[in-house]
Amino acid sequence: DPLTKEVDTLVQLVLQTYKLKKLVIKEDMLKIVNKKYKSRFHEILRRASFSTEVVFGIDLKEIDSVKPSYALVSKMDLPNDGRLSRGRGLPKTGVLMILLGVIFMKGNCASEEKIWEFLNKMRIFAGKRHFIFGEPRKLITQDFVKLKYLEYRQVPNSDPPSYEFLWGPRAHAETSKMKTLEFLAKINDTVPSALPSLCEEALRVNKEKVRKYSAIMAFWGGDPLTRRVTMLLQFLLSKYEMREHITKGKMLKIINKRYKEHFPEILRRASKCIELVFGLDVKEVDSKGQSYTIVSKLEITEEEKLSGGRGIPKTGILMPLLSMIYKNGNRATEEKMWEFLNVFGMYDGEPRKLITKDLVQAKYLEYRQVPNSDPPRYEFLWGPEAQAEASKTKVLEFLAKVKDTNSSALQALYKETWGDEEETASGREWAGAC
Incomplete structure (x- = not known):
C-alpha cells in the first residue's frame, strides 16, 4: 500500500510531539506528507490516528483554533506519558487497554495462560524483547502491577501454582468497562452492541455510577458544585486505595481551577461524604493546607481483609452499627440490626458475612x-477493638453529624454505595466509588 509509509511517518511525528507535550499542527503534518498524496491527507490522518490509538493508547482530538491543530490525550494516566521510564521508550498504554479488555471479556478475571495466548497472537512473547513494549513478562507482571493497573495473584488452592490477572484499583479509577469495550470494538472494526453480553454489563456498571451520582446529588441538593464534589470524591478514594500522597494542586486540577474559590466548600463536602459513608477522615498533613492524607476513623489494620482485597474498606458501615448498639442500651438484637441495615439498602447475603464474621473476627463487634x-x-x-478505639465521644460526634444531614439522602447514599452486592459477584468491580 503506497500510503503505509506516509502513515508511519505521520505516526512518528505524532509520537514526537506527544513526548514534547505540544499540539500537533495540521500545517506541520502536511509538510511531511509526500506531495503526491496530499489529496489523500484525510485518509492518511485517519489511519495514523487509528494506529496511535490502538497501539499506543493515544487519542488525536481536533480542537478549535485559528490554526487547525490536534491535542494528544492518553487513554490512561501512566507515568512519563505512558513510557513508564523517563526520557526513553514508547507509550505502553495501548497494550494495557488490550489487557484490560481481555480481562473484561474473560469474566473480569483472566488466567495467565489466556493472557499469553492472546498476546502471542499479537507477536508478543514472554522473554522476547518487543520493540515497543520491552520485556513483556516484566511489563505485565511487575510494571503494571506496581502501578496498580493490574492485579496479579495466585489462583486459590492451585497446585502446582497457577496465576490470574484482574483489573487493579487504578484501572477502575481511570477508565471504565464501556471505554474498554469501545476500544475492543474499534480494534475489531465493529461496535460495542455487537458484543451484547459485554455491552449489557458495561451499561449496567455505568447505570450504577449514575445512580450513585444521583444519590450524591440528593445528598447535597443538586447544586452546581455537586459534580465537582463527586469528581473529588472519586479522586480521594482512588488515592486512598493506592496509598498515595494527596496535594492541593492535584485536587484543584481534578475539579478544574475555575472552581478554585469554591475549593474549601468542595473539599468539605467530599470529606463529609467519605467520613459518613466510608468511615475515613481527610486530614491536613501540613499547616499550610497544601497536602493531605486519608486515615480510617477506627485505625483498622484489617482493611484489606474487610474490603475483600481492595483498598476501600467495607467498615464505613461500622460507625452507624456501633451507634445503633449504643443507642439501644449497648446491645442490639439481630432483628433490630437488620431492621436498621434494611433502611440503608443492605439485606441478607454478603452483608451478613460482614457483620457476623468479618467484623466479629476483627473484634469490632461481638x-x-x-x-x-x-x-x-x-x-x-x-x-474489644471497638471499645479500645471507638470511644462514646466519637460515636456521639458521628451521631451529631448524621443528625445534621438530610437523613433520606444519607440513606440513599449508603444504599447505592454498599447495597449493590451484584457488583461484587461480577468481578468485585470497584466502580469509581460514587
Whole structure:
C-alpha cells in the first residue's frame, strides 16, 4: 500500500510531539506528507490516528483554533506519558487497554495462560524483547502491577501454582468497562452492541455510577458544585486505595481551577461524604493546607481483609452499627440490626458475612446468643477493638453529624454505595466509588 509509509511517518511525528507535550499542527503534518498524496491527507490522518490509538493508547482530538491543530490525550494516566521510564521508550498504554479488555471479556478475571495466548497472537512473547513494549513478562507482571493497573495473584488452592490477572484499583479509577469495550470494538472494526453480553454489563456498571451520582446529588441538593464534589470524591478514594500522597494542586486540577474559590466548600463536602459513608477522615498533613492524607476513623489494620482485597474498606458501615448498639442500651438484637441495615439498602447475603464474621473476627463487634433464648436468638455488642478505639465521644460526634444531614439522602447514599452486592459477584468491580 503506497500510503503505509506516509502513515508511519505521520505516526512518528505524532509520537514526537506527544513526548514534547505540544499540539500537533495540521500545517506541520502536511509538510511531511509526500506531495503526491496530499489529496489523500484525510485518509492518511485517519489511519495514523487509528494506529496511535490502538497501539499506543493515544487519542488525536481536533480542537478549535485559528490554526487547525490536534491535542494528544492518553487513554490512561501512566507515568512519563505512558513510557513508564523517563526520557526513553514508547507509550505502553495501548497494550494495557488490550489487557484490560481481555480481562473484561474473560469474566473480569483472566488466567495467565489466556493472557499469553492472546498476546502471542499479537507477536508478543514472554522473554522476547518487543520493540515497543520491552520485556513483556516484566511489563505485565511487575510494571503494571506496581502501578496498580493490574492485579496479579495466585489462583486459590492451585497446585502446582497457577496465576490470574484482574483489573487493579487504578484501572477502575481511570477508565471504565464501556471505554474498554469501545476500544475492543474499534480494534475489531465493529461496535460495542455487537458484543451484547459485554455491552449489557458495561451499561449496567455505568447505570450504577449514575445512580450513585444521583444519590450524591440528593445528598447535597443538586447544586452546581455537586459534580465537582463527586469528581473529588472519586479522586480521594482512588488515592486512598493506592496509598498515595494527596496535594492541593492535584485536587484543584481534578475539579478544574475555575472552581478554585469554591475549593474549601468542595473539599468539605467530599470529606463529609467519605467520613459518613466510608468511615475515613481527610486530614491536613501540613499547616499550610497544601497536602493531605486519608486515615480510617477506627485505625483498622484489617482493611484489606474487610474490603475483600481492595483498598476501600467495607467498615464505613461500622460507625452507624456501633451507634445503633449504643443507642439501644449497648446491645442490639439481630432483628433490630437488620431492621436498621434494611433502611440503608443492605439485606441478607454478603452483608451478613460482614457483620457476623468479618467484623466479629476483627473484634469490632461481638455476636452472641441471647442468654436462655429458645428458640435461639442473637444480639450484637461492641467488641474489644471497638471499645479500645471507638470511644462514646466519637460515636456521639458521628451521631451529631448524621443528625445534621438530610437523613433520606444519607440513606440513599449508603444504599447505592454498599447495597449493590451484584457488583461484587461480577468481578468485585470497584466502580469509581460514587
